[in-house]
Amino acid sequence: MANAKARQQDTLFVTSLEKGMRILEAFSEDKTELGLADLVKVTGLEKSAAQRYANTLYELGYLEKNPETRRFRPSVKYLEMAYSYLWADYLAQLAMPRLIDLSRQTSQTINMAEPIGTDIIYVVRMPNHRTNFGASAIGRRVPALVASSGRIILSRQSDQAIRDAVNNWPIRQYTPRTTMDRDAILDNILMAREKGYCTTQGQVLPDEVNVAAPICSIDGIPVGAIHCSLPSIRWTIERAEAEIAPLVVEAAQSIVPSR
Amino acid sequence: MANAKARQQDTLFVTSLEKGMRILEAFSEDKTELGLADLVKVTGLEKSAAQRYANTLYELGYLEKNPETRRFRPSVKYLEMAYSYLWADYLAQLAMPRLIDLSRQTSQTINMAEPIGTDIIYVVRMPNHRTNFGASAIGRRVPALVASSGRIILSRQSDQAIRDAVNNWPIRQYTPRTTMDRDAILDNILMAREKGYCTTQGQVLPDEVNVAAPICSIDGIPVGAIHCSLPSIRWTIERAEAEIAPLVVEAAQSIVPSR
DNA sequence: ACATCTTGTATTATATTGTAATACAGCGTA
């Protein structure tokens, strides 16, 4: 794209660093161990470039190397970055005590999500029942239109913004029950706007009922959401609305960041 | 150091990437927002270098920029790295269901830590009572000699390794009660070896009692620890040993990674 | 209110540094 060319001529853009970050980012949910040849495929770098950058990250301690297979893996340094981030995330710090209280009150899985582009990302996770590993892992991104957190955040935006998002933002089918019908998503968001919380079922994981409430800054801008995840074996949407939603809403409303 | 020089001549080491990572790493618990001049101080880079690398990371989305103060902050991309890491961490995935169960059984704060050099790092955190923010954040590093998790991991190593660590590894005084006496630490580790779990009080946070048990691979190598943190207002070490330790030990023993 | 210091931004000519090509060795496969 034109962007890439413009960057190459920009003396303030260091292409070497970009290539290094491509290696760092090559690892993901389904790519946990990559050899040099794999890195070439995933990143699109030249073989010798991939060799140099991977080796550099290895020496810096960001990658570990299986001496037998000679494949690379992310090191614990990836986690340290999350720690640094969390201290810079004002909302996470503000919300943490309330999330802990909510987790105790409900004895259920509590998450906090923040919007990022067309996705939401989980910043705090407090699992209280066994589930998919990804659902207990921090840093997961899910399309905003699919996640109850994303929908409730959208519900606090203007009609225009909602319609634009519902029509254009990406959706991914996580389960057979994931709603692919954008009109139905719009209805769900508009209902959530009325109620003050959003309920969904089986959107990301097959057997889960979700309740999410928005966290809004002092000037009313939605900056995040609290999301409670319940096993659908024992919870219907109705029961969740009656017993859980009020607590989630109360917790979310008690968090009012100034910015 | 000689290392730095050797690296410069190594054609497989890309110094540009190293400098970029220095910028990424400049942010930490007490440095959450840094301007260009701050980055120069923290990283030791030239002003123009800091400018280029910070700008590159900004354009790549790793840093955000406060348009008023013109200072940089880590972006949510830092968290995504943690997500990628967790999928590559076999132990975390294996342990997660058991940690969730333990959290429910005890209704107390449960953590899982892994050894890394002379520190331990928290890989999973399940807070169940209000505490210091850092104590609920993933990716925190603590000197192994100070943390109960670190001590119980050490207790499963050879006498030689224990003595070496106790004599040479770093200690940091987190609270007035942090044990700075290395003999006392040795005693605590040896007692932990006997009992199969380690108890501490007020080592990292003033008002907490801690119980940790080791996770060992199938060939007996300690690869991590489960750590339960209790508010000392309601818990003594004795009560923790009676009521909590058996559960923590049982959970830890039920996790037996093959590697 | 003024002068001064500090900070962030932008530009340039230079050589340091990353580059791609290549050759080699170790493994598993055919």
Add this chain to the structure above:
DNA sequence: TACGCTGTATTACAATATAATACAAGATGT
């Protein structure tokens, strides 16, 4: 045994990062 596919190591070359610099805009202090 030969072949393809890895990961590793070394080169001569030029592309890219570099340090120096200049400027503008705030912040600081008197």
